[in-house]
Amino acid sequence: MLVALSPFQLTEGLVFFAFAFVIVACALSVVVVRNPVHAVLLMVAAFFSSAALFIMQGAEFLGLLLIIVYVGAIAVLFLFVVMMLDIRIVATTKSRRKHVPLALAVASLLLAELAAVVLLDTTSAEQMVAKPSPPAPTRPLLDNTTELGLLIYSDYLVVFEIAGLLLLLAMLGAIVLTHRTRDDVARQSIAEQKARSEKARLVKVASKDGV
């Protein structure tokens, strides 16, 4: 039985499936390809498509954030590390065949569970969402970014601050972990210079007397 679809719905469906296809294909490739540089680039594509889907659902701020953070920062970080580490493309030699029965057993159990959920549970996802939709707004809705900001800086202020702190900690952690003093680079150490000098000497100064 066909339901008449509006052109908007038709377009929306096409766009969704196009992006969904890209996401799934790229994600799979990220996992499968051998060259890590390719994997990073494919991951960028997957995130890009996801951002598009976010925007389609009205989450413009998050969609753009995803592009800026992931495509702009994290992906670059990945690429940077991948290239810095000079990772050789290693071929795995170990046989995986002996693990196949176990993998099949777990996979079939998972499949059976999913089938059971789909076949036995008649409640659709929409019904699960509390339907009498949000209480009538007391004020006209603003755009997505503003609404999000109002929420973050009121109800979730503490959590938001903690998230910021977490990012700061991550930055410090990364620096502490990767920082090292290098012997082949000239640096000035004032304390060492002072200690090396022959003229300087330690004088025991009597308390309250001065030199």
Add this chain to the structure above:
Amino acid sequence: MIAAIPLLPLGAALLVGLFSRRIGNALALFVTCLFMLVATALALRLCFLVVRGFETTLVLAPWFSLGTLEVAWSMRIDTLSAVMMAVVCVVSTLVHVYSAGYMREDVSLPRFMAYLSLFTFFMLALVSANDLLQMFFGWEGVGLASYLLIGYWHHKESAARAGVKAFLVNRIGDFGFVLGICATYAMFDTLVFGEIFARVPDVLGREFSVFGWQIEAVTAICLLLFMGAMGKSAQLGLHIWLPDAMEGPTPVSALIHAATMVTAGVFMLCRMSGLFEYSEDALAFITCLGAATAFFAATVAVVQNDLKRVIAYSTCSQLGYMVLAVGLSAYGAAMFHLTTHAFFKALLFLAAGSLIHALNGEQDMRKMGGLRAMIPLTYLLFWVGMLSLVGIPPFSGFYSKDIIIEAAWTSHTLPGLFAFALANLGVLLTACYSTRMLVMSFHHRPRFDEQVMSHVHESPPSMSIPLLLLACGALGSGYLLKDWFVGNGSDAFWRGSIFVEDYHTALLDAHHAPRWVKSLPLFLGVLGIGLGLLCYQILTTLPAHLARFLRPIYRFLCEQWYVDALYRLLFLKSAFALAHLLWRGGDQKTIDALGPDGISNVVRWLGGRFRLLQSGYVYHYVFAVLTGVVLLGAFAVARHL
């Protein structure tokens, strides 16, 4: 004041023993010797008081009470215990002083002195006991001290083994002693000596039933108690520990294994005279065994080459004389010989110690000789001890040994005659081996090397003064004490402390023995000395010829009548086999295999299996997490089905 006699040595032992690492050698010597001197003075004073008629029983403190059995720490002061305490204190003090010189260079001298004092305490607790249980306390205590002192040089394996051997062999005797105590309590309902003796008439005629075999109760008790005495006094059968005990330092041999501890068995028999008098069978057995020991030990002593072992077998032999005297109801003679023996045997041992000291620890008589001129004082003292041991008048051994041999004749019983014959043979052999010992050690040319020669020296005063005092004892004690111990005044001397049935008249009749009986031991003694001089001084090749000619007998004597070998074959082998079986089969393969080892093996095996889970690979862990999630999901789905 009386209680101080045993408590002073205990105090010295605790003081010096507990602080043995802090206290210096000099202080340790001073404390122990001083305490012993005071105790000796008290004991001698007590002895004089008792001789004049003083008698008491002190109850110091309650020990325990168990049902109707009430036991107290107590001291029974009568002639028997007073004499014993005096002997123990005097010899112990002299040995304490002697040790100051003999053990001077030992690293753990305070420990040694503490052991000596501890031994003295236990010995005094034994002899002053008023009941069998306290006597057993002292009995075990001296056994412990003996073990500690035999194994004093514990880094020497033979010494440690000898200590264990002495302890174990004594356990066999003590087992009999404990059974005897139990049987006594079962029959008499008391363990106090006086009460036991008072109740003997009620018990006479009652019987024990052992495996359907009826045995008279008094005889059974006597034999069990005598078993204890056999162990402690090294009678034939349980004597095997005494020669090995010579591994201990020489002062220990003199004090414990000659003068005091080994005579505890004889003392106990005398103390229990009120019981033994009622069992003719037990007395006959004691007579025969004592005589056999006297003869056996004397024969073995003839072929020993170790100086101290000769004296040890000699001690064993003399203990046989004492025991056979007890068997003849001649308790006074037994105590008399005990006292004189304490002096002359301690003298012999300490003189031997002086000799060994001079030779830097050499004990083998074949490597001695020619010392007569180098250490004349020791030589002279050795003569005194030896003549006393052989029984030449006027030395003390003459009086005490002769009275025993005469009593054996006048008892007019079959065991008595058996004892008379063996005792006389023993005198002959005693004279032989004593002369041999003396000649081999002091006469002829030196058989040791130059290096030892340069060391030979007369002992310091701390050693020679005790020796001189003991020599006085060995000289005079026999003549001075004979009237009190065995003579006309003996009844008044012993008063109630020794009980003799009216028809046991051997000791009384001994004074009226035929002339030939009286002179036979002396004649045999002189003959023995003559034989000894002939074999070892004049015809020095004769002993070797004799040994070759009488080879089987020589072997037999060298192997100590094969007693040790027999025990090894009969008991040790089977005991080791059983122990091995229990060790391997019972302990290792059953208890350990199922217990600690089994558990640890299971844990190790499980650990080995579980270890494989910890592969270290991230994807294994992720897979485990995924599997867990899937299983949880399966659980959730299953609940909704």
Add this chain to the structure above:
Amino acid sequence: MSFSFSAMLESLLPVSLTHYVLLSSTLFVIGMLGLFLNRRHVIVILMAVELLFLAASMNFIAFSSASGDLTGQVFALFILATAAAEVTIGLAILVVYYRNRASIAIDDISDLKG
């Protein structure tokens, strides 16, 4: 039986919450696969974790927009922050590890092997 593209498309439309949930599930499974099928580099594991985060955020946003409640988006934001922190630390550890071992091949990393 007639089969046409438009008929198939129409049977799948309109786009609803179910579509997004299915898409995020698929993404999650792929990320999961990447975690333990991957045997080459730890860095790919980090990327797979990123995919898992993405699947989670997608779920949040889908439900948020379906119910008209912005809280879901707030949580997607936090997930984003957490993911950024995680990847920073992860890559830093990776660099240090590489510096010490000169390899980040997963098969080489089994120091915790029992």
